[in-house]
Amino acid sequence: DAKTTQPPSMDCAEGRAANLPCNHSTISGNEYVYWYRQIHSQGPQYIIHGLKNNETNEMASLIITEDRKSSTLILPHATLRDTAVYYCIVSYYNQGGKLIFGQGTELSVKP
Amino acid sequence: GAVVSQHPSWVICKSGTSVKIECRSLDFQATTMFWYRQFPKQSLMLMATSNEGSKATYEQGVEKDKFLINHASLTLSTLTVTSAHPEDSSFYICSANTGGGFNQPQHFGDGTRLSIL
Numbered sequence: 749d750a751k752t753t754q755p756p757s758m759d760c761a762e763g764r765a766a767n768l769p770c771n772h773s774t775i776s777g778n779e780y781v782y783w784y785r786q787i788h789s790q791g792p793q794y795i796i797h798g799l800k801n802n803e804t805n806e807m808a809s810l811i812i813t814e815d816r817k818s819s820t821l822i823l824p825h826a827t828l829r830d831t832a833v834y835y836c837i838v839s840y841y842n843q844g845g846k847l848i849f850g851q852g853t854e855l856s857v858k859p
Numbered sequence: 860g861a862v863v864s865q866h867p868s869w870v871i872c873k874s875g876t877s878v879k880i881e882c883r884s885l886d887f888q889a890t891t892m893f894w895y896r897q898f899p900k901q902s903l904m905l906m907a908t909s910n911e912g913s914k915a916t917y918e919q920g921v922e923k924d925k926f927l928i929n930h931a932s933l934t935l936s937t938l939t940v941t942s943a944h945p946e947d948s949s950f951y952i953c954s955a956n957t958g959g960g961f962n963q964p965q966h967f968g969d970g971t972r973l974s975i976l
Contacts, residue, residue: 782964791865791952791967792903835902845956846893847965849903 751775751838757854760830766823768853770836773817780839781812782847783821785832785855792835795821826857862886863955865968872943873976880938880971882953888933889955893965894926897950909936943975 753771760766772781780799784792796803796810798819803810809822823830835852839845862885872878882892890911895903907928908916915928925947927939936955940947950972954965 784967786903789950789970789972791863791954791969794964794966797964845891845963845965846905846908847954848905849895851902 752836752850754836754850754853756851759856759858760826762828762857762859763825766826766855768821768834771818772838775816775838781819782837782839785834787832828857831855831857863966863968865953865971867971868969869972871974874944875942878940878943878973880951882936882968884934884955890933892930892936892953892955894938895952897952903952945975948973948975
C-alpha cells in the first residue's frame, strides 16, 4: 500500500504558485520523498526528491517538515502545461528502490 | 537527461496471441528496471522488478507465467504478455533507475497501450 496521503484534486490559476501537500506520517529515517507527475496518456515524469532538507530545481521546490511527516511541492508559476496528476511517493529504499504509487493529486491549472 | 524508450507505443491484437513490449535505457545502463500497469482512471500498479541477468521479482497477485520478463542486457528489458485476453488490455509502463544508489530517481518510458480484441 502507498504510504502517502494526498488530496484527490486541486485547482490553480495560471501564473500563480501551486502548492501540493502530501502526508507521509509513517516515513522512516532512510526513506526519501519523491514527486512525479503524469500528464494524460504519458509515462510519469520525475520532478524532485529529498530526504530531509528542502530542495529546489528548475521545475519545482520541495519543502519537507522538520519531523518529515509531511511535505509540499511548489510549482512557483504554474502554466496550463502543468495540468497533470502529481504523485508523492515514499521510496522503499530497502527494497531496491521500488516506487508504490498512490492515487495522487489531479492538478488543474486554469487560465 | 536520462531517457527510457518503450516500443511499441500501442498495439492491438487478437485474443490468444502473445505480445512483447520492449523497454530500453538509451543513454545509461540499468541493472534494474520496473514494470507497471495502469487501468483507466487508476494509478500505476507495480507488476515486477526486472533484474539484469537474473529472474524477475513479481509483486503479489501478478502471474509470472502470464507476464514473462526478460532482462538480458543492461539496456533492455522485455515484458511478454502470453495468451493475452481482453482483460489484459491496459497501459504498460516501464522505468529504470539510473544507478548510483537506490535513492536516485527512476525515469519512465512513455508507455505501451495494449488493446486485446
